[in-house]
Amino acid sequence: xxxxxxxxxxxxxxxxxxxxxxxxxxxxxxxxxxxxxxxxxxxxxxxxxxxxxxxxxxxxxxxxxxxxxxxxxxxxxxxxxxxxxxxxxxxxxxxx
Amino acid sequence: xxxxxxxxxxxxxxxxxxxxxxxxxxxxxxxxxxxxxxxxxxxxxxxxxxxxxxxxxxxxxxxxxxxxxxxxxxxxxxxxxxxxxxxxxxxxxxx
Numbered sequence: 141x142x143x144x145x146x147x148x149x150x151x152x153x154x155x156x157x158x159x160x161x162x163x164x165x166x167x168x169x170x171x172x173x174x175x176x177x178x179x180x181x182x183x184x185x186x187x188x189x190x191x192x193x194x195x196x197x198x199x200x201x202x203x204x205x206x207x208x209x210x211x212x213x214x215x216x217x218x219x220x221x222x223x224x225x226x227x228x229x230x231x232x233x234x235x236x
Numbered sequence: 237x238x239x240x241x242x243x244x245x246x247x248x249x250x251x252x253x254x255x256x257x258x259x260x261x262x263x264x265x266x267x268x269x270x271x272x273x274x275x276x277x278x279x280x281x282x283x284x285x286x287x288x289x290x291x292x293x294x295x296x297x298x299x300x301x302x303x304x305x306x307x308x309x310x311x312x313x314x315x316x317x318x319x320x321x322x323x324x325x326x327x328x329x330x331x
Contacts, residue, residue, distance in 0.1 A: 142322070146315040150306035155318075167329050174325030192286040192294065193303065196311045217303055228315060231306035233299040235292060 143177050143227045151216075151229045165206075165214065169232060172206045172216060176227060195219040201230070212236070 147155070158166035175182045185204040193201035199219040206214035212234040218227050249257050259280075268280040286294055293299050309315070 144317070145321060147318055148306035148309040149314045149316065150302055150309055152316050152318065154302075164329075167324075167327060170321060170324035171327040171329050173321040174323065174327070177320065177322050178325050190290055190293075192284055192290045196307060217306070228310055229306075230310060231303040233302040236296050236299070 141180075141225065143180065143225055145173060145177055145227050145229055147229045148231065151232045154232045168206050169214060169216075172204060172214075173229070176204060176216070176218070176229075180227075190217065193217065195221075195228070195230075197222075206232070 155166065155169055158169060172185065175185055180187060186208075187202055187204045190201045190203045195201055199221060201217055201219050204216040204218065206216060214232055215235050216232050217230045219230065220227060222228065245260075245262070251257050263280070267283050267285050269283050271279040271281060273279075293303065
């Protein structure tokens with residue numbers, strides 16, 4: 141199934157900042173979002189439920205990996221919806 | 237006593253010899269943080285247990301702040317369709 145991504149302003153601004161200041165990480169995030177769109181089950185995403193978070197309407201929130209072992213490896217937090225075949229990206233933030 | 241919005245659900249309960257009180261169905265299956273004040277009033281504050289592998293987020297002020305901000309923006313409809321990212325799925329990147 142192919143999804144359409146919707147990004148919070150916060151997520152959008154992180155992408156814009158990285159495009160200016162860290163092109164390598166920016167490229168990794170674009171690839172991650174591309175994979176989420178076309179193949180949400182791609183092994184490199186390591187997608188899993190993040191049970192201590194929930195969406196604004198009680199949606200299950202998931203974490204996807206941008207990187208694994210790199211310093212300040214980024215993670216993507218997202219949930220399904222609000223419409224079918226849509227994914228809302230809440231935040232893209234580095235893992236310490 | 238000021239009930240501060242609370243309703244009485246039991247008029248009298250007495251802990252058993254080990255301090256245990258049965259709270260009944262409203263509390264079943266939940267987890268609580270327990271607080272006590274100078275008057276001996278005990279407050280049970282429902283909490284969601286955080287799995288160990290998720291603690292990094294809650295222990296990182298910048299990361300949790302970013303998630304909360306993003307969630308608030310979603311609630312307020314501050315979301316953006318940036319077009320398709322599909323063309324980046326096959327990008328060659330170094331890990």
